[in-house]
Amino acid sequence: MKKAILFLFVTFFLILMVSPGVSQAAEKVVKIGGVYPLTGYLSWLGEYYKKAAVLQVDTINKAGGVNGYKLELVVYDDQSSPEEATRATLRLVSKDQVVAVTGTATAPITGAVSSVANKNKIPAVLSSGYDVKADKEPFLFNTAHPTFFAIGRPFMYLKKKNVKGAGLLMPIGSLGEIGITNSNRASQQFGIPIVGEERFDVKAPDVTAQLAKLRGANPGAIFSFTTGEPAALVAKNMAQLKFEVPLVVSHGNATPGFLKLASGLTTNVLVPTGKIMVPDSLSANDPCKALIVNFNKLHMERYGEPANYFSGLLADAVMLIAEGMRIAKSSTDPVKIRDGIEKIKNFPGLGGVYSMSASDHYGTKMEDMVLITIKGGKWVQVQ
Amino acid sequence: MDISQIIQFTFSGLTLGSIYALMAVSLSIVYKVSRVISFAQGEFFVFGALTMITLTGIGVWAPLAFALSVLMAALLGSIIEQALIRPVLKTTLGTVITMTIAISLALRGLALLLWGRGSHTSATFSSGEPIRILDAALQIQVLWIVGVTGAALLLIWLFFEKTMLGIAIRASADNPVGASLVGISIRKVNLLAWSWGSGLGAVAGMVVAPLYFLQYGSGVLPMVNGFIAIAISGLKSIPAAVVAGFFLGFVEAYSIGFVSSQFSEVIVFTVLIVVLQIRSKAASGAGFDEKGM
Numbered sequence: 096m097k098k099a100i101l102f103l104f105v106t107f108f109l110i111l112m113v114s115p116g117v118s119q120a121a122e123k124v125v126k127i128g129g130v131y132p133l134t135g136y137l138s139w140l141g142e143y144y145k146k147a148a149v150l151q152v153d154t155i156n157k158a159g160g161v162n163g164y165k166l167e168l169v170v171y172d173d174q175s176s177p178e179e180a181t182r183a184t185l186r187l188v189s190k191d192q193v194v195a196v197t198g199t200a201t202a203p204i205t206g207a208v209s210s211v212a213n214k215n216k217i218p219a220v221l222s223s224g225y226d227v228k229a230d231k232e233p234f235l236f237n238t239a240h241p242t243f244f245a246i247g248r249p250f251m252y253l254k255k256k257n258v259k260g261a262g263l264l265m266p267i268g269s270l271g272e273i274g275i276t277n278s279n280r281a282s283q284q285f286g287i288p289i290v291g292e293e294r295f296d297v298k299a300p301d302v303t304a305q306l307a308k309l310r311g312a313n314p315g316a317i318f319s320f321t322t323g324e325p326a327a328l329v330a331k332n333m334a335q336l337k338f339e340v341p342l343v344v345s346h347g348n349a350t351p352g353f354l355k356l357a358s359g360l361t362t363n364v365l366v367p368t369g370k371i372m373v374p375d376s377l378s379a380n381d382p383c384k385a386l387i388v389n390f391n392k393l394h395m396e397r398y399g400e401p402a403n404y405f406s407g408l409l410a411d412a413v414m415l416i417a418e419g420m421r422i423a424k425s426s427t428d429p430v431k432i433r434d435g436i437e438k439i440k441n442f443p444g445l446g447g448v449y450s451m452s453a454s455d456h457y458g459t460k461m462e463d464m465v466l467i468t469i470k471g472g473k474w475v476q477v478q
Numbered sequence: 479m480d481i482s483q484i485i486q487f488t489f490s491g492l493t494l495g496s497i498y499a500l501m502a503v504s505l506s507i508v509y510k511v512s513r514v515i516s517f518a519q520g521e522f523f524v525f526g527a528l529t530m531i532t533l534t535g536i537g538v539w540a541p542l543a544f545a546l547s548v549l550m551a552a553l554l555g556s557i558i559e560q561a562l563i564r565p566v567l568k569t570t571l572g573t574v575i576t577m578t579i580a581i582s583l584a585l586r587g588l589a590l591l592l593w594g595r596g597s598h599t600s601a602t603f604s605s606g607e608p609i610r611i612l613d614a615a616l617q618i619q620v621l622w623i624v625g626v627t628g629a630a631l632l633l634i635w636l637f638f639e640k641t642m643l644g645i646a647i648r649a650s651a652d653n654p655v656g657a658s659l660v661g662i663s664i665r666k667v668n669l670l671a672w673s674w675g676s677g678l679g680a681v682a683g684m685v686v687a688p689l690y691f692l693q694y695g696s697g698v699l700p701m702v703n704g705f706i707a708i709a710i711s712g713l714k715s716i717p718a719a720v721v722a723g724f725f726l727g728f729v730e731a732y733s734i735g736f737v738s739s740q741f742s743e744v745i746v747f748t749v750l751i752v753v754l755q756i757r758s759k760a761a762s763g764a765g766f767d768e769k770g771m
Contacts, residue, residue, distance in 0.1 A: 139595060267740070293739040298699040300690045301493045304734040307486035307614065311479070324597050324691040331690075335608050335615050336486070352596050356691055359599070 125164040125426045127152075127416055128171070128187035130198035130208055135175025139352070140200050140405055144222070145170055146398055147406035148197055151413040154393065161417045164426040168413075173199050177207035184211040184219075194429045195419075197412040199223060209235040218433040220415050222408035224347075229456040234433055236456045238411040238446055240464050243277045245346040245367045246320065248464040250281040252365070252477065253341075258315030260290035264305055264329060266297045266321045274320025274345075290314045297325040303332050316340050316365075322347035326364075327356040334361045341365050349404040349467065349474070358472045365466050365477060369446045371407035372467055376476040382443040390445055407445035414444055415458075479736075482613035487735035488728075489616040494703075495727020496623040497686050501704025502711070502719040503630050504678040509713065510638075511651050511671035514571065515705065517578040518558070519679045520697025521585035526551050526680020527687035528589065528694075531598045540601070544684060548677045555676025559669050567668070582697075589694035600687035619688045626685045627720060630678060634716055647671070706750055712757045 129148050132141035152168045160166060169191045171183035180199060187193045188211065196212055196219040199205060205225035212219035213234045220236040227237045253261065263278055265271035271294055282289050291312035293305040306329075309317060317340060319329045326344040333342055341363045348357075349368035357364050370383055374391050377384040387402075390410055394402040402410070415436055420426045423435030439458065442449045447463025466477040501523065508516045526547050533543035558581055566573050603622045608615040638644040650657035650667045658664055683692075686700065707726050711718035726746065733745040 136595075267743070293734075295739060296743065298696075299494075300497055300686070300699075301490050301731075303493070303615070304487045304490035304731045305739050307483045307490075308735060308739070310613065311483055324693065327597070328690050335617060336613070337610075337615065356597055356599065 123164045123426075124167050125161075126167045126169050126191050126193045127413070128169050128184070128191060128193035128196040128198075130171055130173050130180055130183045130187070130196060132175040132199055132204070133170075133172035135173075137175040137200055137204075139350070141172070141175075143403060143405040144198065144409040147394070147402065147409040148413055150390075150393055150397055150406075151410040154390075155413065155417050161420045162424065162426045164420075166413075166417070169193060173204055173208075175201075175204070177203045180204045180207040181211055184208045188212075188215045188217055193217065194427060194432055195220060195416045197221065197409060197416070202226070216433075217429045218416065218419065218436055220412040220436065222405070222412055227456045229454050232456075236412075236415065236436055236451070236458075238408045238415065238444070238457075238459075240346065240367075240369070240446065240459055240461075241457050242273055243280060244459070244461045244464050246274065246277040246318070246343075247281040247284065247461050248367045249316075249318070249343040249365055249466060250278075250285040250287055251461065252466055253287055253316050254285045256315075258287060260288050260312070260314045262291040262293075262309040262312060262314030262317045263289055264293050264295060264302065264309060264317055264319045266319075266325060267294045268297075270320060270345075274318065278318055278320075287315075295325070295329075297321060300328070301332065302329055303336060306332055306336055306338055310336070310338055314340060316343060318343045320345045323353060324356065327353065327360070330357055330360045330362040330364050339363075343367070346404070346464070351403075354469060354472070354474065357469055363468060365468055366474075367464050368404045368467055369407050370463070370465055371402055371445045372404055372474055373465060373476040376465075382448055383445065386443055387445055402445075404446075411444040411446050411449075415439060415442075415449065418442055482611070483735065485611050485614035487731050489614055489620075490734070491728035491731030492616065492624070492724075493620045493689065493727070494730050495724035496620055496627060497682075497689070497700055497723075498703040498707045498726050499720040499723030500623055500627045500630070500682045500685065501679075501700045502707035502723040503627060503634070503716055504675060504682050505701075505704045505708055506716045506719050507634070507678055508671050508675035509708070510716065511647055512668050513651065514563075514574050514578065515708075516581075516672075516675065517575065517701065518582040518585055519675065519704070520699075520701030521582050521589065522551050522555065522676045522679030522697075523683035523686070523700055524589055524692065524694060524697040525554065525585065525683070527600060527683035527692050527696075528593050528598060529680070530684045531600050531687070531692075532593070534601070540603075547684060548680050551680030552673040552677035555679075556669055556673040558676075559672035563668070563672065564665070582701075586694055586697070593694055595693065597691040597693045598687075599691060600684070602688040603685070617689065619685070623685050626681060630681070631717060631720060643670075706746075710750060710753050710757075 131144040148168055152166045156165050173180035173183050198221050200223045202225045205221050205223040208219055209232050213232050218234050222238045227235050265274045291309045295302045295305055322345050326348055330342050343365045346367045348366045349372050371387050374387045391402045418439055419432045419436030422438050423431040425431040437451050439449050439451045447459035449458035451458040467474045468477050505519050529547040529550055530543050534540055566577050602619045608617050646662045647667050650662050650664050654664050707723035708719040710722035729749050730742055730746050733742040
């Protein structure tokens with residue numbers, strides 16, 4: 096009996112010895128937060144965000160972590176609502192003590208996260224259409240390309256194609272206002288006049304009256320800054336009218352869902368997006384190509400689907416935080432990490448080559464975006 | 479402004495108007511019989527269309543899928559009437575209408591569970607190019623919507639005018655107590671109205687679906703516009719609701735075309751307010767007229 100007890104005791108002791116948590120000095124871990132819309136109307140996006148963040152954190156940890164620290168991702172669901180996003184960010188900051196936050200989408204939800212992050216001096220690298228004012232919100236960064244790029248990039252393309260005028264068909268509401276303001280700015284910059292401007296209700300089943308009016312002004316392209324069904328409806332009505340000019344829609348449409356909706360239509364739909372959507376079309380000397388191909392491969396292996404624009408944005412957010420830690424030589428001081436992120440220069444990511452500054456918290460350039468269209472049920476790059 | 483543009487505004491008005499008119503007809507059935515506006519009608523629109531898309535997706539022959547979808551919606555309508563409407567029928571009208579709003583929300587949630595968040599496309603009833611006049615184009619499906627609206631009107635007229643059951647239903651709507659005294663079952667009449675109203679809502683969804691991209695929440699706008707149409711018609715008769723539906727569509731399209739697409743909604747609602755003002759002065763008392771329609 097005594098022998099048996101001794102045997103058990105020794106075995107127990109041996110198990111303790113070999114288990115990593117006890118035998119070695121505790122591994123240093125630092126937490127970063129994720130506020131993602133996992134439920135609610137943005138849940139399709141939240142899923143992509145979470146998958147990309149988990150994958151990118153694992154990849155960084157497998158490569159040895161940052162400054163001797165492993166990263167741990169703590170994720171909360173913002174339920175696609177600003178109130179829930181505020182609660183989630185507060186919990187990350189006070190309970191989980193994260194050193195940085197990644198996440199979420201839309202202006203109101205992003206504003207909510209930014210407000211908590213800036214008050215608590217925690218860097219928030221978000222991926223959202225929110226317009227970042229670096230001087231007012233020094234702790235907020237954005238990996239999504241600024242809205243102006245998403246409208247300016249197609250104008251840049253139309254200039255190359257010698258298009259003489261553009262028509263706007265914008266949704267009624269704030270998104271339409273953003274679309275009109277940025278289109279006017281791009282129109283000035285690239286010297287392509289806006290020849291017609293119409294609005295439509297995103298729930299309307301027919302926009303042919305607006306399109307007929309626009310056609311009267313003879314535009315070389317139509318811009319409709321809208322996402323999903325309304326964008327597909329505009330394309331469908333243009334096909335019905337044989338209105339054969341390119342239709343530019345918002346960068347939110349680079350999704351499998353929109354691909355399915357618009358695949359059967361004859362309209363030439365142009366979607367501004369990141370290079371990650373067309374890994375095969377990138378030239379060999381593109382500084383982002385190797386990263387994109389590798390991330391896409393890992394994403395495919397792990398989730399059985401290719402990475403997309405949105406997963407790229409979130410993966411970049413994690414990578415920028417890690418790079419900020421390296422530059423700051425600190426993985427634990429949020430203020431130093433913020434300063435580190437702001438010092439990032441010529442750093443290739445999935446969405447472009449990032450060069451941050453005190454006044455630019457996006458870091459990307461208009462040329463980092465590409466235009467894609469649908470051919471044979473697949474996305475292809477427009478040259 | 480060239481002539482093709484004016485034709486296209488007309489086509490757009492016809493497209494919008496046909497949708498509103500058909501929706502108004504399906505809303506009118508329940509109202510005509512039970513004096514209740516069912517706010518769940520938009521959901522039957524969605525259920526009909528998405529059921530048909532699912533059935534044709536698994537290879538069911540389209541006309542059979544159409545019939546099955548109507549039957550399923552009618553059955554769903556009957557179950558809802560039995561389980562949820564009947565228990566509150568003896569309370570106030572407000573309670574019944576609130577119940578239809580609750581049913582609408584519940585059905586929307588159910589549709590989200592069944593069909594997910596994505597959008598669905600549905601094939602047009604007949605293939606072929608749109609009808610073209612100069613540069614203007616009208617989708618052939620719009621003619622289907624107009625045809626189905628006409629057929630629904632005719633069937634409703636025949637039923638309420640020429641059949642014993644139809645006359646009984648009208649009687650029970652006008653005077654429930656009197657009707658039950660002569661042996662008409664108000665319960666059965668209500669059940670019938672709900673199953674038919676739901677079935678017709680599904681028909682509307684299936685005929686309109688090929689025009690756009692349908693998802694679980696797509697029933698709200700047709701329901702609201704159908705409701706505006708029957709409000710403009712003064713709840714007087716079903717043909718008047720159809721005329722009002724087309725009127726609404728044309729007002730919308732012409733205000734987009736000739737005035738401004740930014741203010742078309744304002745114009746539509748201003749017209750509604752003006753019409754209601756005139757109506758309230760001209761007519762005393764609401765309700766469907768004594769004749770069947």
